[in-house]
Amino acid sequence: MKIIRSSKKMSQAARECVATGKTLALVPTMGALHDGHLALVERAQKSADIVVVSIFVNPKQFGPDEDYLNYPRDNRRDLALLRERKVDFVFMPPVEDIYPEGFETFVSVEQITQTLEGKSRPDHFRGVTTVVAKLFNICRPDVAVFGQKDYQQAQTLKKMTTDLSYPIKFIVASTVREKDGLALSSRNQYFNARERAEARCLIVGLRAAHEAFKAGETSLIALKTLISVEAEAICPTIKFEYIALTEFETLEPLDAPQKGAMISLAASVHGVRLIDNLRL
Numbered sequence: 036m037k038i039i040r041s042s043k044k045m046s047q048a049a050r051e052c053v054a055t056g057k058t059l060a061l062v063p064t065m066g067a068l069h070d071g072h073l074a075l076v077e078r079a080q081k082s083a084d085i086v087v088v089s090i091f092v093n094p095k096q097f098g099p100d101e102d103y104l105n106y107p108r109d110n111r112r113d114l115a116l117l118r119e120r121k122v123d124f125v126f127m128p129p130v131e132d133i134y135p136e137g138f139e140t141f142v143s144v145e146q147i148t149q150t151l152e153g154k155s156r157p158d159h160f161r162g163v164t165t166v167v168a169k170l171f172n173i174c175r176p177d178v179a180v181f182g183q184k185d186y187q188q189a190q191t192l193k194k195m196t197t198d199l200s201y202p203i204k205f206i207v208a209s210t211v212r213e214k215d216g217l218a219l220s221s222r223n224q225y226f227n228a229r230e231r232a233e234a235r236c237l238i239v240g241l242r243a244a245h246e247a248f249k250a251g252e253t254s255l256i257a258l259k260t261l262i263s264v265e266a267e268a269i270c271p272t273i274k275f276e277y278i279a280l281t282e283f284e285t286l287e288p289l290d291a292p293q294k295g296a297m298i299s300l301a302a303s304v305h306g307v308r309l310i311d312n313l314r315l
C-alpha cells in the first residue's frame with residue numbers, strides 16, 4: 036500500500052495506472068474509518084484493478100458551528116485497516132494542497148441541494164461537490180464508490196458526475212448497520228454506552244413507518260408522527276431537524292407515501308447530529 040500526500044504525485048500515480056491499462060476505483064473518505072467505509076473499499080476492489088482511498092477532512096463542507104476541528108481523526112488506525120484490506124493507494128493531502136492560498140473556485144449542484152441537509156447546512160454540499168470534483172480530477176477514477184447513508188450527498192455527486200461529463204461509473208453502496216440497526220457513522224463514537232443504545236431510535240422509527248406503509252397507511256402525517264413517537268419512546272430527548280418524504284432520484288418533496296420514495300431524517304441525539312433514511 037502506497038501513501039501519497041501530494042496531488043501532483045497522486046495524479047502521476049493515477050496516470051501510470053491508466054498507462055498500464057488498469058482500471059482505478061476511488062473511495063473518498065474523511066477518515067475515522069468504520070465497517071461502512073470498509074464495505075465501500077470491498078465494493079471498489081470488486082469493481083476495478085486498483086483502489087485509491089482518499090482521507091481528507093474537508094474544511095469547506097463544515098459550517099462555522101460544526102465539528103471540523105473536533106471531527107474524529109485517527110490516521111494510524113485508518114492506515115492499518117486499509118493496509119489489512121490491501122488497498123493500493125491512500126491519498127491523504129494536507130489542506131493547503133487541496134485549497135492553496137487564493138483558492139476561489141467552487142462546484143455546486145443547484146436544485147437537489149436546496150432541501151433536507153442543504154436547508155440545515157448551507158454551503159455543505161458546495162464543499163462536498165468541490166472537493167469530490169478535485170479528487171476526480173486528481174485521481175481520474177473509472178469508478179467511484181459512495182454510501183447510501185449520505186443519500187442526498189450520493190444523489191448530488193451522481194448529478195455532478197453526469198452534468199460535468201465525468202466518465203466515471205458511479206456506485207452507491209447500501210448502508211451498513213450495527214446489529215440493532217444504527218447506521219454506522221464516524222460520529223457514533225461521540226456517544227457513551229447509554230446514549231449509543233438510545234441512538235437506535237432513528238431506525239426503529241423509520242422501520243415502523245415502513246411497516247405502516249406496507250400495511251396500507253397512506254397519510255404522510257401519520258408516518259411522520261409514528262417515526263417521532265417510536266423514536267421518542269427510546270430517546271425522549273431527541274430533537275428532530277426534519278423528517279421528509281421525497282422522490283428517490285430528484286429529491287422532490289412528496290405529499291403522500293408511494294413505493295420507491297425515500298424517507299430521510301436528521302436529528303440531534305444526545306447532542307450528536309445523525310442522519311438516516313429508508314426507502315419505501
Ligand code: PAF
Nearest residue numbers: 063064065093163166185
Ligand atoms: O462522505 C464523506 O465522508 C465526505 O462528504 C466526502 C464524500 C469524502 C467528501 O469530503
